[in-house]
Amino acid sequence: MTEYEKLLDEYSAKIEKNLSNFLKKEIEFACGYHSFIESLYKNLYEFTFSGGKRLASCSTLLIYKGYSDKIDRKILSVCSGIELYRHSILIHDDLVDADKLRRGAKTIHAMYSEDYNTRFGGSVAIFAGNIYYTLAVNAFIDSTFSSNRILKVMRILNCAFKDVNDSQLLDLLFENKFPSINEWYIMASKRAASLFRASMLIGATLANAPIKDVLLLKEASENIGYCFDIQDDIIDTFASKDQYGRSPGEDLLKNKKPLHIVYTLMMASQSQLRVLQNITEKNISENLPKIRKIISNCGALEEAKKKSIQHAYKAKKLILETKMNDDVKNFYVSFIDYVKDSLNWYK
Numbered sequence: 001m002t003e004y005e006k007l008l009d010e011y012s013a014k015i016e017k018n019l020s021n022f023l024k025k026e027i028e029f030a031c032g033y034h035s036f037i038e039s040l041y042k043n044l045y046e047f048t049f050s051g052g053k054r055l056a057s058c059s060t061l062l063i064y065k066g067y068s069d070k071i072d073r074k075i076l077s078v079c080s081g082i083e084l085y086r087h088s089i090l091i092h093d094d095l096v097d098a099d100k101l102r103r104g105a106k107t108i109h110a111m112y113s114e115d116y117n118t119r120f121g122g123s124v125a126i127f128a129g130n131i132y133y134t135l136a137v138n139a140f141i142d143s144t145f146s147s148n149r150i151l152k153v154m155r156i157l158n159c160a161f162k163d164v165n166d167s168q169l170l171d172l173l174f175e176n177k178f179p180s181i182n183e184w185y186i187m188a189s190k191r192a193a194s195l196f197r198a199s200m201l202i203g204a205t206l207a208n209a210p211i212k213d214v215l216l217l218k219e220a221s222e223n224i225g226y227c228f229d230i231q232d233d234i235i236d237t238f239a240s241k242d243q244y245g246r247s248p249g250e251d252l253l254k255n256k257k258p259l260h261i262v263y264t265l266m267m268a269s270q271s272q273l274r275v276l277q278n279i280t281e282k283n284i285s286e287n288l289p290k291i292r293k294i295i296s297n298c299g300a301l302e303e304a305k306k307k308s309i310q311h312a313y314k315a316k317k318l319i320l321e322t323k324m325n326d327d328v329k330n331f332y333v334s335f336i337d338y339v340k341d342s343l344n345w346y347k
Helices: 005-033 036-050 056-066 073-096 108-115 118-142 146-173 182-189 192-206 211-238 259-267 270-277 284-297 300-320 326-345
Strands: none
Touching: 005 036, 005 056, 005 073, 005 118, 005 326, 036 073, 036 108, 036 118, 036 326, 056 073, 056 211, 073 108, 073 118, 073 146, 073 192, 073 270, 108 118, 108 192, 118 146, 146 192, 146 284, 182 211, 182 259, 192 211, 211 259, 211 284, 211 326, 259 270, 259 284, 259 300, 270 284, 284 300, 300 326
């Protein structure tokens, strides 16, 4: 385990303890409201703690500590809010993409679709995601930071929430058209980049970081988001089910356009493109090795990797220019290197 992974686990545990206590209070309140609502909150609790790294909330904690040199109850409450916000997005994202599993467990809409029907499951997911956003706001308010600071960070959060909805709309649109590289970047600037931007800037704002550093972190977070998105999309195509936790190639089945596919559509031959265009749920398993070769052989995979590496180097340079303490700088450098270097696993 690397040093950055140890630190991530340590800080994740602190956030999870605070988040668990927060959600248990909400479940306790729901007990006196209605048995169905109580059951939903318990399922949401299990969904939230089904695994995964707490990268967004840990980013808030790390940036705050990087300038204040402390971890207090106030920032842990805000980090719980970041985690609730992130999961509100995931619940809606799973519904839009019709994903039945996340981290090997049933998604919220899939769970209730099985128990009732598809319309019911989808409706529950919409409302559950909305509930989680309101709980995120409550966690921010409960943090007891000054009202002026809370107002500033709520503006950051609401801007990020608008951005992620914009990105979902563009992602849907691109399933039905061939986007340019520039269009992909417009969409990506509002996806993972938006989440990293919000989580890091909220930590910086609450720690009263210098304005110059806030601007550096804004640009660094966007580059981290691009690097992360490119890597995550490549994983969906090239990783195995054991590595990824779900069947690979699902983005291809949905006709999504991650950056390596945008490059493939630009660089592959007509005969190669026909293989991509004829993917179905029935033939994806046998055709996926061919598709991986096409993406690799036409040069698209290498082009996407180059972009990710460029964003990684830019992000590291910007992070090192800040006045954060060295421990936090080293964490981000190690994390960025891990994301960048993991691209070497896929060829």
